[in-house]
Amino acid sequence: MSSLQLVNPRVRGIRGSPHSGLQSLAARITQEITQGAQKPFKGVIDVSSGDPHKAGVKPISFVRQVLAVCLHPQLLKNKTLPLDVRMRAQRLLEVCDGGSVGSYTASSGMPHVKQSIAEFITRRDAGVPSHAEDIFISAGSQRALMVVVKLLASGEGETRTGVLTPRPCPHTLPPLLDEAGVTLVPYQLMEDRGWAVDLDELHRALKTARGRCEPRAIYISNPGNPTGHVQDGKSIEEVIRFAAAERLLLLVDEVYQDSVYGQEKEFISYKRVLFEMDKEYSETVQLVSFHSISSACMGECGLRAGYMEQVNMDPEVTHFVDTMLCTDISTPVTGQLALDLMVNPPKPGDPSYDTYTQESLLTLATLSQNAQRVQEFLNDLPGMSCQPAMGGIYLYPCLHLPSEIIEKAKKLEVEADVLYCQMLLEEEGVFLGAGCQYDGTTGNHHLRLSILVPPDTLEEVLDHLGSFHLRFVRDKLPRPDGGVKDRDMGENLRPFSTAGTFPMN
Amino acid sequence: MKQLVLARRASQIKVELTQRVRKPYKEVIDVSWGDPHKAGVKPLSFVRQVIAACLYPQLLNSDRLPVDVRQRAQSLLKGCDGGSVGSYTATRGISEIVHRVSEFITRRDGGAPSYPENIFISPGSQWALRNILNVLVNSEASHRTGVLTPMPCYSVSLMSIRGLGAVTVPYNLREEQGWELQVEELHRALESAKGVCDPVALYVINPGNPAGYVQSRKSIQEVIQFVSEKRLFLLADEVYQDCVHGENSEFVSYKRVLAEMGPPLSDTVELASFHSASKGFLGECGLRGGYVELVNLDPAVKKYIYKLFSTDACAPVLGQFALDLMMKPPQPGDPSYPLYSVETQHIRTALVHNVKRVLEVVNNLPGFCCQPVKGAFVFPRLHLPPKAIQKAKEMGMQPDAFYCIRLLEEASVIVSPGCDYGQKEGTHHIRFHIMTPEDTMEEVLRRLSSFHTQFMKDFS
Numbered sequence: 032m033s034s035l036q037l038v039n040p041r042v043r044g045i046r047g048s049p050h051s052g053l054q055s056l057a058a059r060i061t062q063e064i065t066q067g068a069q070k071p072f073k074g075v076i077d078v079s080s081g082d083p084h085k086a087g088v089k090p091i092s093f094v095r096q097v098l099a100v101c102l103h104p105q106l107l108k109n110k111t112l113p114l115d116v117r118m119r120a121q122r123l124l125e126v127c128d129g130g131s132v133g134s135y136t137a138s139s140g141m142p143h144v145k146q147s148i149a150e151f152i153t154r155r156d157a158g159v160p161s162h163a164e165d166i167f168i169s170a171g172s173q174r175a176l177m178v179v180v181k182l183l184a185s186g187e188g189e190t191r192t193g194v195l196t197p198r199p200c201p202h203t204l205p206p207l208l209d210e211a212g213v214t215l216v217p218y219q220l221m222e223d224r225g226w227a228v229d230l231d232e233l234h235r236a237l238k239t240a241r242g243r244c245e246p247r248a249i250y251i252s253n254p255g256n257p258t259g260h261v262q263d264g265k266s267i268e269e270v271i272r273f274a275a276a277e278r279l280l281l282l283v284d285e286v287y288q289d290s291v292y293g294q295e296k297e298f299i300s301y302k303r304v305l306f307e308m309d310k311e312y313s314e315t316v317q318l319v320s321f322h323s324i325s326s327a328c329m330g331e332c333g334l335r336a337g338y339m340e341q342v343n344m345d346p347e348v349t350h351f352v353d354t355m356l357c358t359d360i361s362t363p364v365t366g367q368l369a370l371d372l373m374v375n376p377p378k379p380g381d382p383s384y385d386t387y388t389q390e391s392l393l394t395l396a397t398l399s400q401n402a403q404r405v406q407e408f409l410n411d412l413p414g415m416s417c418q419p420a421m422g423g424i425y426l427y428p429c430l431h432l433p434s435e436i437i438e439k440a441k442k443l444e445v446e447a448d449v450l451y452c453q454m455l456l457e458e459e460g461v462f463l464g465a466g467c468q469y470d471g472t473t474g475n476h477h478l479r480l481s482i483l484v485p486p487d488t489l490e491e492v493l494d495h496l497g498s499f500h501l502r503f504v505r506d507k508l509p510r511p512d513g514g515v516k517d518r519d520m521g522e523n524l525r526p527f528s529t530a531g532t533f534p535m536n
Numbered sequence: 537m538k539q540l541v542l543a544r545r546a547s548q549i550k551v552e553l554t555q556r557v558r559k560p561y562k563e564v565i566d567v568s569w570g571d572p573h574k575a576g577v578k579p580l581s582f583v584r585q586v587i588a589a590c591l592y593p594q595l596l597n598s599d600r601l602p603v604d605v606r607q608r609a610q611s612l613l614k615g616c617d618g619g620s621v622g623s624y625t626a627t628r629g630i631s632e633i634v635h636r637v638s639e640f641i642t643r644r645d646g647g648a649p650s651y652p653e654n655i656f657i658s659p660g661s662q663w664a665l666r667n668i669l670n671v672l673v674n675s676e677a678s679h680r681t682g683v684l685t686p687m688p689c690y691s692v693s694l695m696s697i698r699g700l701g702a703v704t705v706p707y708n709l710r711e712e713q714g715w716e717l718q719v720e721e722l723h724r725a726l727e728s729a730k731g732v733c734d735p736v737a738l739y740v741i742n743p744g745n746p747a748g749y750v751q752s753r754k755s756i757q758e759v760i761q762f763v764s765e766k767r768l769f770l771l772a773d774e775v776y777q778d779c780v781h782g783e784n785s786e787f788v789s790y791k792r793v794l795a796e797m798g799p800p801l802s803d804t805v806e807l808a809s810f811h812s813a814s815k816g817f818l819g820e821c822g823l824r825g826g827y828v829e830l831v832n833l834d835p836a837v838k839k840y841i842y843k844l845f846s847t848d849a850c851a852p853v854l855g856q857f858a859l860d861l862m863m864k865p866p867q868p869g870d871p872s873y874p875l876y877s878v879e880t881q882h883i884r885t886a887l888v889h890n891v892k893r894v895l896e897v898v899n900n901l902p903g904f905c906c907q908p909v910k911g912a913f914v915f916p917r918l919h920l921p922p923k924a925i926q927k928a929k930e931m932g933m934q935p936d937a938f939y940c941i942r943l944l945e946e947a948s949v950i951v952s953p954g955c956d957y958g959q960k961e962g963t964h965h966i967r968f969h970i971m972t973p974e975d976t977m978e979e980v981l982r983r984l985s986s987f988h989t990q991f992m993k994d995f996s
Contacts (some may be wrong), residue, residue, distance in 0.1 A: 364822035
């Protein structure tokens with residue numbers, strides 16, 4: 032294959048993401064600093080993606096202790112580790128073949144862990160039953176989503192499968208849909224209502240889609256990624272009725288279910304709402320929900336594990352899901368065990384309970400505190416506004432940029448918010464996500480900012496962001512080096528287009 | 537999927553055993569996977585100590601762990617954002633580890649240079665293989681893409697190829713010649729693809745799976761000449777390279793041979809070679825760490841491969857660590873070296889012993905014979921009596937699958953049937969792993985012998 036024409040057209044068609052361009056810029060700057068380059072900042076602070084540990088949040092002690100013992104069972108004799116840690120590790124090792132985390136497991140996950148997950152879901156949903164055979168473990172929730180979407184994918188042109196997708200959505204979603212060979216059908220979330228889902232908008236999106244493709248599923252994240260919106264029971268029910276009436280498979284990303292901090296807000300799962308509706312819905316609506324250990328409280332992105340629960344799915348389809356997961360061989364065992372620990376944490380009375388509770392509450396408190404702080408701060412900045420978030424780990428403020436800047440960006444062939452993020456990175460060493468990757472090109476500009484960071488890191492971010500933003504939106508301001516110049520709109524920066532470049536890290 | 541039937545029955549039996557249902561044997565021995573730990577091989581202490589310390593760095597504060605373990609853990613954690621194994625890493629893997637892999641490859645291949653930018657770390661080799669295939673296979677062309685695959689072949693790779701919409705074009709390995717890969721057979725296979733599909737790649741497994749052969753240098757050269765001539769992409773699955781044993785057998789990598797053949801071949805043949813921490817002495821299948829090295833690829837094509845890798849965030853950090861420890865194990869003089877040396881020697885000795893015993897036992901049983909084995913699996917041939925074949929047909933099963941189910945039910949031993957891998961029409965085989973503790977293999981052979989003898993009697 033020495034010629035580009037031979038590369039699989041489907042792969043060539045996967046859209047690029049400006050995020051990777053910004054990522055490599057951040058990596059380059061970090062490298063320059065380690066090589067001794069002088070910058071107006073000490074290092075890059077990355078709050079663009081949902082990686083709490085990277086930002087300095089500490090892992091949950093119980094999880095790490097149990098996993099360490101499972102890796103190195105000699106530690107079972109180590110009395111400095113709490114008794115419940117050692118007992119749990121022992122129990123988990125018993126269900127690993129050969130008593131080792133190094134063995135392959137069943138492709139859809141270890142039966143013991145699937146059972147724990149089913150029990151967790153049943154408890155969470157006030158008794159609505161969940162069964163281990165409907166649970167499929169995968170190396171991250173996106174992996175599971177890919178399997179389901181690939182099974183849905185069919186047709187070409189007008190008959191090509193379409194998936195309704197919120198705008199904004201996680202930046203990894205559009206390339207995933209491209210790779211699977213389905214058409215993305217965007218539905219706009221309502222910013223002025225805290226990014227709520229609007230039924231009329233769903234209908235509109237569906238209507239425009241028909242004739243261009245065959246919509247077969249609707250994807251939604253709750254709590255919203257990146258919006259932080261948390262749906263109430265009524266909203267969820269509306270979406271379910273819509274999906275039922277239009278015969279769409281519901282793909283529900285509930286990865287941030289453990290991070291609802293808004294007052295008087297509560298996470299309710301789609302499954303629970305579904306089962307509280309009439310039999311004509313609860314027994315027929317097809318739903319797949321996703322969760323993972325990359326969640327707020329665990330933050331274990333690097334361990335790579337998640338699961339999906341399938342509701343009302345045809346057993347034939349389930350069989351194919353299993354088959355497809357076989358070619359992934361299996362999810363890392365340590366990730367699967369971490370899933371077990373997530374859904375089955377220490378209980379009151381257990382030696383590790385207090386520490387565990389403290390650590391989880393700290394995460395929620397940090398999120399809540401940070402959310403409020405950031406929102407207030409940003410709303411005070413001219414040309415910036417931020418909807419209140421109720422859950423999840425991001426804020427998604429809106430940039431109201433002067434037209435001059437938008438023009439300059441057009442000339443450089445980048446989206447204005449990407450340019451903003453680029454310059455913020457170069458001048459202040461703060462890495463935020465750019466909104467266009469979530470919105471397509473609706474003319475709105477947004478930033479994505481992870482708020483699951485230690486509060487002092489957040490203050491630093493706000494400090495840098497504030498001073499940059501004020502410089503950015505006003506003309507002729509002093510530059511950090513003391514000189515006074517016209518806004519040098521990044522002409523000496525290497526812009527990268529939204530078609531995306533794939534730099535080699 | 538036929539494999540699932542056996543796997544499900546095996547799970548059922550395991551459950552029944554825990555429920556104290558009476559069975560001929562108290563425990564099930566599973567040698568059907570390429571999974572040493574499942575079969576009872578112990579993990580390497582150094583590897584587990586380092587990874588445990590990385591998970592729970594408080595362990596670094598005491599003296600209980602050897603100094604070199606603590607140093608290595610600290611050095612690995614430095615490469616992690618936030619000092620945590622829970623952070624995402626760069627798409628191709630943690631940079632220091634990627635460098636370590638390229639240094640290992642260069643050493644292994646007698647100095648033939650390996651470049652970090654051609655290496656992608658992945659959750660196991662199969663994942664990397666699928667990403668490469670995804671770029672090669674045109675899922676939208678009217679003519680289907682073909683990939684030449686060995687017969688017999690590791691079944692998951694076949695599934696991956698077909699799952700992407702490509703056609704597998706089998707080339708037969710010569711059982712009578714120790715499963716030799718003969719280049720005439722490659723020509724025949726390619727010819728047979730005419731009008732059926734558009735072959736773009738050749739997939740080889742060396743050392744072999746399911747048959748435990750190791751290719752000679754000459755054979756590798758022939759394959760390289762063939763792919764160059766026919767302009768095929770070469771996919772070399774070399775995950776069992778650390779399991780080679782026996783006289784006159786030495787693993788030499790495709791990359792090394794290619795480099796030694798010099799230009800123009802060494803500059804033009806496109807090659808992807810795969811390795812993983814799941815096999816060999818580490819046997820860490822469950823940690824999911826592997827890599828692919830790309831040779832002579834167009835940078836524009838590499839960009840697409842990078843794109844595919846980046847849609848999965850990154851390989852599990854612990855899997856990346858396992859790779860690192862595999863690439864750079866304890867050296868003489870290090871505190872952990874003596875134990876590491878003893879443990880790996882033990883595994884090696886068991887492997888050599890097991891092969892010898894398997895060949896002795898199997899070749900002495902009627903209706904059973906086995907080619908010499910240099911790798912991690914044995915793939916003996918069953919000459920089943922017609923009555924057994926008939927019975928299998930009645931039950932809607934392949935004869936060797938039927939044999940395996942009976943072996944499971946009556947002897948609580950799990951092996952996999954040849955039909956899962958493809959085999960010459962009318963022949964039957966079973967595959968089992970020989971990287972097990974010595975006494976486990978003795979037990980397997982004991983049960984297999986008595987089962988086989990009875991089976992042949994029952995169906996005579």
